[in-house]
Amino acid sequence: MINFQEKANFIWSIAELLRGDYKQSEYGRVILPMTVLRRLDCVLEPTKDKVLKQLPQLEKMNIQNIGPVLNKVTGVNFHNTSPYNFKKLLDDPNNIAANLRNYINGFSSDAYDIINYFNFNVQIDRLDDANLLYLIVGRFAEIDLHPDRVSNIEMGYIFEELIRRFAEQSNETAGEHFTPREVIRLMVNLLFNEDYSDELVKKGIVRKIYDPACGTGGMLSVAAEYLADLNPDAQLKAFGQELNPESYAICKADMMVKGQDPSRIKFGNSFTNDGLKDEKFDYMLSNPPFGVEWKKVQKEIKDEHDNLGYAGRFGAGLPRVSDGSLLFLQHMISKMKPVQEGGSRLAIVFNGSPLFTGGAESGESNIRRWIIENDWLEAIVALPDQLFYNTGISTYIWVLTNRKSEKRKGKVQLINAVNFYQKMRKSLGAKRHELGEDHIAEITRIHGEFKEGKYSKTFDNEDFGYQRITVERPLRLSIQVNSELIEKLKEQTAFKNLAVSRKKGAAARAEIEAGQQYQQQIIDALQTMISDTVYKNRDEFIKLLKKTFKKQGVTLNSTLQKAIIYALAEKDETADICYDNKGNMEPDPDLRDYENVPLKENIYEYFEREVKPHVPDVWIDEDKTKIGYEIPFTRHFYEYKPLRPLEEIDKEIKQLENEILELLKEVT
Known part of the structure; x- marks a missing residue:
C-alpha cells in the first residue's frame, strides 16, 4: 500500500x-x-x-x-x-x-x-x-x-x-462517500459465506454480480478478485450502473483494464433509466448514497408504485422523500433470480435510519414488513463508526437472500461488531477506524456459525413485528355559560361564517346584514342562560340549550350547536362521560395514546395486563390497529453501565478544583 x-x-x-x-x-x-x-x-x-x-x-x-x-x-x-x-x-x-x-x-x-x-x-x-x-x-x-x-x-x-x-x-455531502476496501471485503465475505462449501468451488462456474450504484467499481472489483483467489477456474461477470459521469468513466476504465466487458457498466439513474432492466443476478452488493433525497425522480417512482404495484419494483411502499436508501434495496430485490433458478444473495450498506424510521404502515415500515415476511432478511451487521472517508456515522450491512439455508429459515441474525476495529495511524478525512484482517475473519465466522453469543443474537421474523393499537379514553366535559365564554364563541369559524357572503353587490350586503342579525340573536339567547351553574352532563346542557333557543325563536342546527359547546365547555375528569348518537362513548383526542404490542402477543391480553390496571376507563379502537415492523438493533445489545459512586465523583471534582487553583496561581 x-x-x-x-x-x-x-x-x-x-x-x-x-x-x-x-x-x-x-x-x-x-x-x-x-x-x-x-x-x-x-x-x-x-x-x-x-x-x-x-x-x-x-x-x-x-x-x-x-x-x-x-x-x-x-x-x-x-x-x-x-x-x-x-x-x-x-x-x-x-x-x-x-x-x-x-x-x-x-x-x-x-x-x-x-x-x-x-x-x-x-x-x-x-x-x-x-x-x-x-x-x-x-x-x-x-x-x-x-x-x-x-x-x-x-x-x-x-x-x-x-x-x-x-x-x-x-464540499460534497456526507452521504456521497466511498466504501473502504476492508468494508467491501467484509461484505463480499458475508455475500459468499453460505456458498463456500458447494457453489463457489465448482469447476468452471459462471456467476453474475451487480451494483446499482457502482461508483468507481470498487465493490465489483473486490468481489471478482476474491472469487478468483477462492476458485481460479470461476468467472464472475460484473454489472453495474452509475449516475455520476466521472465515477462511471473510472468504473468502466477499471473494468476494461481487468478484462471485464465494459459494456455491462451502464450510465444513468437506476430508478428512472434502468440500463439492465431485464437482467437477474446471482449476487448483488452496494453502498448507495443514504440520507439523500429522491425528489427529482419522485414522479417516475410514484407512478411506478401506483400503476404497477408489486409488478414493479416499489410495490411494497415508498420511503420519505428525504432518504431513498430503501428504494435501492427494493430495486435490488427486483433483480433477484427465482429460487428455482438458484436464487440470489445481496449485501447493502445503510445508516441506522432504515432500521426503524417510520411508524406502523408508513412506507419504511411496510418495506421492512414485506422483506421480513417474505423471509429474505438473513442478517444485519452493525459496523464501527468513523469507517468511511466523508462521514463518521454508524453504518450497518444488511444481508438478504431468497434461498436461505434450512437452519436460517424464519430467522434473522443480528451481529454487533461496533467494537471490531483498530485505530488508523493517520486519518483519511473522517475515516479514523479500520477493520483489520482479524476483525473481518471474526465477523465472518460469527455470521457463518449462526449461534447465540455476546456479539450475535438470532430472532424469529415475527419478533420485529408489532401491532400499533390506539387506546382511547372517554371525553368528559363541564359546561358553564358566562360572558367571557360567550365572547369565545365569536371566534369560532362556524359562528363567523354566518355573516359571510359569496354573493356580490346588494345581494351580498343583504346576506351579511341578515347573518349579523342572526349572530346577535344567538348571543342574546345565550345571555339569558348566564348563571353560576356548571353542567357536568353534556346531554343535560344540550336539552336546556335547545329549549332556550326554541323559546327565543332562534334556529339551532348541529354545526352551530357544536360551535357553542366547543366555546363553553372545558375538559373535566369529574364530569360525566359524553356519548354519541349511537350510545357509544366519545373519545377525547387529547387523551388518546398508542401502544406497540409485539406481533407474537395477543393484544387483548396485553391490554388487560399493561394498560387497563393503570387507566380503567380505556378501550381499544379496533378500526385503527396497524401492523408495523422495526429492528431496534441497539436495544438488543444494550449493556447497563452502573453510575460511578458519589465518593469517586466528589474526589474527581476536588482534584479538578485543585488543578484550576494551581493554574490560577501561575497566572496571577
Missing part, C-alpha cells in the same frame, strides 16, 4: 500546476481523466508498436471489424490506433492539443466512451489556452501506472483517494 500512497500523492501534486487558472473544486475535471488516460496508455504501451504495424495490413485486407483482432494483439478489451502515446505527445509541444485529441480519438469505442463522459475536450482547450496542457501531459508521463507496477487493487485505491480529496474540496 506504500506504492499506492506514493502514486496518489504524486498525482495529487500535479494538481498544484492548476492553481490560479482553476478553482480547487475544479481540479478533478483535469486530474481524473488524465489518470485514466495514463493508466490506459501504460496498459497498451508494450503492444503499441505491434498494433501500429498490423493496422495497415488489416486495412489492406478490407476487414470491416478490426476491433477483435487488435484486442487480441493488446491482450485486453481495448486498443488505440493513433500513432501517439504520452511520450510521443511530448515530441511536439506546439501541437499538443490537436495531437492529444488525435490520440483520444484513436481509442476503441468503449475506451473512447470513458474519456467522453469526462467531457475532457472542454478541459483540453482550457489547459491549452492557459499554456498548461504540455506541462500536465509531461508530469503524467513521469508516472508508471502499468499493471506490473501498480496492481488493479492499488489502482482502485488511487482512484478513490483522488476522488475523496476532490470531493472534500467540492
Whole structure:
C-alpha cells in the first residue's frame, strides 16, 4: 500500500500546476481523466508498436471489424490506433492539443466512451489556452501506472483517494462517500459465506454480480478478485450502473483494464433509466448514497408504485422523500433470480435510519414488513463508526437472500461488531477506524456459525413485528355559560361564517346584514342562560340549550350547536362521560395514546395486563390497529453501565478544583 500512497500523492501534486487558472473544486475535471488516460496508455504501451504495424495490413485486407483482432494483439478489451502515446505527445509541444485529441480519438469505442463522459475536450482547450496542457501531459508521463507496477487493487485505491480529496474540496455531502476496501471485503465475505462449501468451488462456474450504484467499481472489483483467489477456474461477470459521469468513466476504465466487458457498466439513474432492466443476478452488493433525497425522480417512482404495484419494483411502499436508501434495496430485490433458478444473495450498506424510521404502515415500515415476511432478511451487521472517508456515522450491512439455508429459515441474525476495529495511524478525512484482517475473519465466522453469543443474537421474523393499537379514553366535559365564554364563541369559524357572503353587490350586503342579525340573536339567547351553574352532563346542557333557543325563536342546527359547546365547555375528569348518537362513548383526542404490542402477543391480553390496571376507563379502537415492523438493533445489545459512586465523583471534582487553583496561581 506504500506504492499506492506514493502514486496518489504524486498525482495529487500535479494538481498544484492548476492553481490560479482553476478553482480547487475544479481540479478533478483535469486530474481524473488524465489518470485514466495514463493508466490506459501504460496498459497498451508494450503492444503499441505491434498494433501500429498490423493496422495497415488489416486495412489492406478490407476487414470491416478490426476491433477483435487488435484486442487480441493488446491482450485486453481495448486498443488505440493513433500513432501517439504520452511520450510521443511530448515530441511536439506546439501541437499538443490537436495531437492529444488525435490520440483520444484513436481509442476503441468503449475506451473512447470513458474519456467522453469526462467531457475532457472542454478541459483540453482550457489547459491549452492557459499554456498548461504540455506541462500536465509531461508530469503524467513521469508516472508508471502499468499493471506490473501498480496492481488493479492499488489502482482502485488511487482512484478513490483522488476522488475523496476532490470531493472534500467540492464540499460534497456526507452521504456521497466511498466504501473502504476492508468494508467491501467484509461484505463480499458475508455475500459468499453460505456458498463456500458447494457453489463457489465448482469447476468452471459462471456467476453474475451487480451494483446499482457502482461508483468507481470498487465493490465489483473486490468481489471478482476474491472469487478468483477462492476458485481460479470461476468467472464472475460484473454489472453495474452509475449516475455520476466521472465515477462511471473510472468504473468502466477499471473494468476494461481487468478484462471485464465494459459494456455491462451502464450510465444513468437506476430508478428512472434502468440500463439492465431485464437482467437477474446471482449476487448483488452496494453502498448507495443514504440520507439523500429522491425528489427529482419522485414522479417516475410514484407512478411506478401506483400503476404497477408489486409488478414493479416499489410495490411494497415508498420511503420519505428525504432518504431513498430503501428504494435501492427494493430495486435490488427486483433483480433477484427465482429460487428455482438458484436464487440470489445481496449485501447493502445503510445508516441506522432504515432500521426503524417510520411508524406502523408508513412506507419504511411496510418495506421492512414485506422483506421480513417474505423471509429474505438473513442478517444485519452493525459496523464501527468513523469507517468511511466523508462521514463518521454508524453504518450497518444488511444481508438478504431468497434461498436461505434450512437452519436460517424464519430467522434473522443480528451481529454487533461496533467494537471490531483498530485505530488508523493517520486519518483519511473522517475515516479514523479500520477493520483489520482479524476483525473481518471474526465477523465472518460469527455470521457463518449462526449461534447465540455476546456479539450475535438470532430472532424469529415475527419478533420485529408489532401491532400499533390506539387506546382511547372517554371525553368528559363541564359546561358553564358566562360572558367571557360567550365572547369565545365569536371566534369560532362556524359562528363567523354566518355573516359571510359569496354573493356580490346588494345581494351580498343583504346576506351579511341578515347573518349579523342572526349572530346577535344567538348571543342574546345565550345571555339569558348566564348563571353560576356548571353542567357536568353534556346531554343535560344540550336539552336546556335547545329549549332556550326554541323559546327565543332562534334556529339551532348541529354545526352551530357544536360551535357553542366547543366555546363553553372545558375538559373535566369529574364530569360525566359524553356519548354519541349511537350510545357509544366519545373519545377525547387529547387523551388518546398508542401502544406497540409485539406481533407474537395477543393484544387483548396485553391490554388487560399493561394498560387497563393503570387507566380503567380505556378501550381499544379496533378500526385503527396497524401492523408495523422495526429492528431496534441497539436495544438488543444494550449493556447497563452502573453510575460511578458519589465518593469517586466528589474526589474527581476536588482534584479538578485543585488543578484550576494551581493554574490560577501561575497566572496571577
